[in-house]
Amino acid sequence: MKKGIAAVCLSLLLTALSSLGAGENLILVKDGNPGSTRIQMSYDPSAQEFQAAKELNHYIRKISGAHVPWQVQAPAFQRVLGKDPDFTEITLATLENGKYLLPEAVKEKLSKAESPQAFYIRTDGSRILIAGRSPIGVLYGAYTFIEKYLGVRWFHAGPEGEYCPAAGTLSVPAIDDFESPAIERRMIGAWRGSLTPWSVDDHNRWNRRNKMQYASPQPAGMSREALDLALCGDEKPTGGGHVTFEQAVPQKLFAEHPEYFPLQGGKRVCKARSQRCLGNPDVQKMVIDFGVSLAEYNTLFGVGFHDSTDGWCECAECRKLGTYNGVYKLNTAAHRFAAKMTSEILKRNPGAGGQRILIYSDFRDPLDDPSVRYDGRVKALYCSHQRCYVHPLDDQSGSCNRKYYRELLAWRKHCPNLGIYDYYAYASSPYAPMEYTLARDLKLYRKLGLKSFYDDCTNKDLPMPSSNWQFYYVLAKMSWNAELDVEQLMDEAYTLYYGKASAPMKQYHALRRELWESAPGHASYGGPCRIGYCLTVEGAEQRLLNFLAEAEKLAGNDGVLKKRIAMDRDFLTRFWIAEAAKIKKLMSGQKDIPVVRADSKITIDGELNEDVWRRAPLVAGFRTPDGSQPVEATRVKVAYDSGHWYFAIEAMTEHAWSPLKAEAKERDSAVYSDDSVEIFLMPPDGDYHHIAVNSLGTVYDAKIRDVAYESGAEVRTKVLKDRYVIEIKVPVAPMGRKIEDGQVWRMHFYRNCRNLQPPKVSEGSSPDGTPPHEQTRFRRAVIGRSAIRNGEFTRLRDVPPSQQKNLDGRQFPFGWNGVGARMITENGKNSVLVHNVIYSLMTVPREENGYVIRGEVTASGKGQMKITVSSCIRKPDDKRGFGHENRRVVLDAALKEEPAAYPFRFEFAPYENGYLYINAPDAKIDSVSASMTAK
Ligand SMILES: [Zn+2]
Ligand SMILES: [Zn+2]
Known part of the structure; x- marks a missing residue:
């Protein structure tokens, strides 16, 4: 049964193929009988050719049950003598060892191929030639033959990843198939932990069969054969990289040679991840010597810098190294150094090709100095930290990737041998179908002539190769043929x-x-x-x-x-x-950001003395990302008019251990690394805008991460004894927006505190503890006048003795009344416990247009919560008092134990207003919000 179905699949495949070629099919196996079919190798086959023969034998047997033996020399000898053997032969040969054997056309095509991985599969009489530019080309050719012409697939590692058809008869049509990789180096950098449930061996086998190169560690105690397979045609093992300095200029030299180490604040320092003094000639010599010695051991050398730095050198030589046209930049220093080191190493040992340099996150800004150019033998990899993996790199419809695309294009001018180093495995997206983005990226990389694709798959917390196997399968296929x-x-x-x-x-x-x-x-x-x-x-x-x-x-x-x-x-x-x-x-229970309309002028002067700021409620709920109470409080208020957002921010510094960190002085520099506050503003259905301000008033502004966005923000800051104050006005015209009633914006604030008592110097805090940039968790900010007074229960009134039996307690929220209700305060936030009912007269103006009311109650508890509106219509000439004439239930919901937001919506006719009642047997009401929009 199973065999039958597979055989149908294979015959479909073969029918499709034979329609491409001309002539008769060549029979390899007939009804399970191999006849005299042979796999022929040269007299002294390399590990790759031998592996090719073994794999061909293995899969022919697995599909058909027939054992096709491999052999060396004899028929080749006959062929040289001009005799054609009378059996079918799969001939494996390299350009080198097949020079007397291969037809001229095949030799010519292969000798012109740029890549040593190129191969040519061709039928020639009773032979199937699988010829490689080099031994690895033969092996890749054999795998292509097994895949394309015998119908096997290796979707992912492990036994379940393989598809193998079953068929008694195996034949192939006329074949004329030359292939060379679209991207010369294709690697998945994986570690044991990230490969779960597979072993490194499983993964390497899958890589080999899909013509990918290895970048995973070779297991200790490997066999000679495994080593041969791993080394030929593949990337050589790498030394250096992030640990170049540890290896070339080790920390133990600090005692005797502090001048090798960075000068910071007037002192030479040596910390765990200190860089080195790049301008020091001895340091340069040691790095070059180290590179040359690695090259002599046939090891690829990556000139690198420490990841996440403990500081770069500020000495005069290093400043000079990083200065172009009077401006010092770290990327100038880093790449002038690395370009010089790599060319010196190549000068001393021209065989030291294959060096690698990472264009890494904190020094990957495009260079100002056009004369910096890496040697063509140096493999430069642009590291794509922070690019978005949902949208293709050249996607022009959003802002997420523009910056990175621009940078990649700029680096082509400095690096003739440019590639990309992607981090799909670090985008918190296991089991996400990212292969469609990858496919478009690979077409782009091919078009740009990139030479390498490296996917960093070392994240041991996510089993990416298994959960995203489709991604790696598409990578393998399309990095050979980007047109697929x-x-x-x-x-x-x-x-x-x-x-x-x-x-x-x-x-x-x-x-x-x-x-x-x-x-x-x-x-x-x-x-x-x-x-x-x-x-x-x-x-x-x-x-x-x-x-x-x-x-x-x-x-x-x-x-x-x-x-x-x-x-x-x-x-x-x-x-x-x-x-x-x-x-x-x-x-659940996430609150809206309360925003108030600025109906009088707000002067941006760092003084929060405007009436609007007195009226505006505080944005509550600042937490650290782990959910705890932050050491320092942050007070934020928000106002708007049709053209601007206004923010009043007080960053308390009551626990400051050292002065405020305030190093960023230039626009769009790393303001967020200082004591600072970040604002995220996301218009309805749009991308978010990011504005960070430090205590000096330096502004960083970007649309997502694209700093080309200029916010036009007006900012004043003031540093006081126990806080610093930021008052800021952000126009929405540069976002192409207007602020209008009924809109829902999303908003977020992130406080960076950098001056706490060591060892925990830094602290981040934000509403709900939501990290920066996590746009899906930004809170809502509903535009529109509030239809409810004091829905956050911030203003309180004294309860007169006559009401104290209904409202248990001395104080109750202003504007609210009830029966069987009590106000409580937890963590500085007021809530109301309801065992019967609370109510409030709404603030909807009696006007001729009528209103749509959208609201939300954040509550927790047991039983049903019911919201009722009781209203009447009174035109201006109507002298009657209030009457409960129209009643409607606008929400009837079963409460959950966890706080949750319960939305409601209703409409008021012209001249209608009334009371909002909240009935519940056992509820804790955290807030009530309702905004009105004219109909
Ligand atoms: Zn220096
Ligand atoms: Zn995106």
């Missing part, structure tokens, strides 16, 4: 991988992709976990689970297929469902 169509590639993959369950599984993955692509926000290195939002779409989780259940039914007793579907179910549960539950919990 990713949709077709994945469709074929799902057909073969899921077999008889492929119909529901294709729907499953299509829905997963739709949810991922339409989720809010971006995904980047260290960024928010975007997958958590995929399942916030109503009913999506159930639909996915239904597809899985259907697939499981169709899988029946097929053990391999059941395991494959179980893998999907496991990832869905672990990553999507669990993350969605976390997000739901975080968002």
Whole structure:
């Protein structure tokens, strides 16, 4: 049964192929009988050619049951004598050892190939030639033959990753297939932990079969054969990199030679991750010597700098190294140094090709000095920290990647041998279908002529190769042939991988992709976990689970297929469902940012003495990212008019241990590394804008991360004894916006405190403890006049003795009344406990247009909560008093134990206003908000 289906698949494949070529099919195996078919190698085959023969033998046997032996020399000898053997032969040869054997056309094509990995598969009489430019080319040719012409696939590592058809008869059409990689170096940098559930061996085998190169450590105690396989044609082992300085100019030299180490604040210092004095000739000599000695051991040398720096040198020589046209920049110093070191090493040892340099996050700004140019043999890798992996790099519709695309283009001028170093595995996106972004990126990289693609997959917390196997499969295929169509590639993959369950599984993955692509926000290195939002779409989780259940039914007793579907179910549960539950919990009860209309002028002078600032409620709930109370308080108030946002910020410094950190003096410099406050502003359906201000009033502004955005913000700061004050006015015209009633903006504030008592010097805090840039968790700010007074319960009134039996306690929120209610204060925040009812007269003006009211109650408790509006219509000439004439229930909800926001909406007719009642048997009301928009 199983065999039958697979045979059909293979014959379909062969039919499709034979229509491409001309002539008759060459029979390799007939009805399980290999006849006299042979695999022929040269007399002294390399490890790669030998591996090629073994793998051909293995897969022919696995598909057909036939054992096709390999052999060396004899028929080749016959062939040189001009005799054609009377059996089918798969001939493996390199350009070198096949020079008497290969037809002229094949030799010519291969000798012109730039890449040593190039190969040529061609039928020639009774022979199938698999010829490589070098031994690794032969091996890659053999794998291509097994894949393309015998129908095998290696979707991911491990036994479940392989698809192998079954067929008694194997034949191939006429073949004329020359291939060379689209991107010369293709690597997945993985560590043992990130490969779960597979071993390094499993992963390396998968890499080899998919013609990827290794960047994972070779296991200790490896065999000679494994070492040969690992080293030939692949990237050599790397020395240096982030530890160049530790190895070339070790810390122990500090005692005797402090001048090798960075001068900082007038002193030579040596900390764990100190850089070195780049201008010092001895340091330069030691780095060059180190590079030359590594080259002599055939090891690739990466001139690198420490990751996350403990400081660069400020000495006169280093300043000079980094100064171009009178301006000092770190990137100028770093790359002038590295370019010089690499060319000196190559001068002393021209064989030291293959050196690598990382264009790394804190010194990857494009260079001002056009004369800095790396030698063409130096592999330069642009590191894409913070680029967004949801949107392709050259996507011009959003702002997330513009900066990085611009930078990559600029670096081409300095690096003839440029590649990219991506961090998909660090974008908190396990089980996310990012292969579609990758496919477009790979086409771009090919177009730009990039020479390397390196994916840093070392994140041991996320099993990326297994949960995102589609990504690595597309990477392998399209880094050889960037013209492939990713949709077709994945469709074929799902057909073969899921077999008889492929119909529901294709729907499953299509829905997963739709949810991922339409989720809010971006995904980047260290960024928010975007997958958590995929399942916030109503009913999506159930639909996915239904597809899985259907697939499981169709899988029946097929053990391999059941395991494959179980893998999907496991990832869905672990990553999507669990993350969605976390997000739901975080968002439940999240409050709106209270904003007030500025109906009188606000002067930006750092004095918060305007009436608007007195009226505006505080943004409450600042927490550190781990949810605890911050050491220093931050007080934020927000106001707006139709053209501006206004912010009044008081950053308390009551626990300051040292002076405020205030180093950023230039616009768009690293303000956020100082004592500072960051503001995130996101218009309705738009990208967010990021403005950071330090105590000096220096501004950093960017749209997402693109500093080309100029906010036009007007800022004044004031440093007082116990706080610093920021008053800021941000026009919305540069965002192409106006602020209008009924809009919902999203907003966030992040306080950076840098002067606390050591060892914990720094602290970040924000509403809900939400990290910066995590746009999906920014709070809402609803524009519109408030239809409710004092909904945050900040203003209080004394309860007269006559009311004290209804309102248990001395004080109650101003504007509110009730029966069986009591106000409580927790962590400085007032809430109302309700056992019967509270109510408030709404503030909707009796006007001729009528209003739409949108509101929200944040509450927790037990039983039903019911909101009722009781109102009447009174035109100006109507002298009657208030009457409870219209009653309507606008919310009736079962309360949850956790605080949650319960939204409601209703409309008032012209000249209508009334009371809002909240009834509940056992509720804690944290806030009530309602905004009105004219109809
Ligand atoms: Zn120096
Ligand atoms: Zn994006």
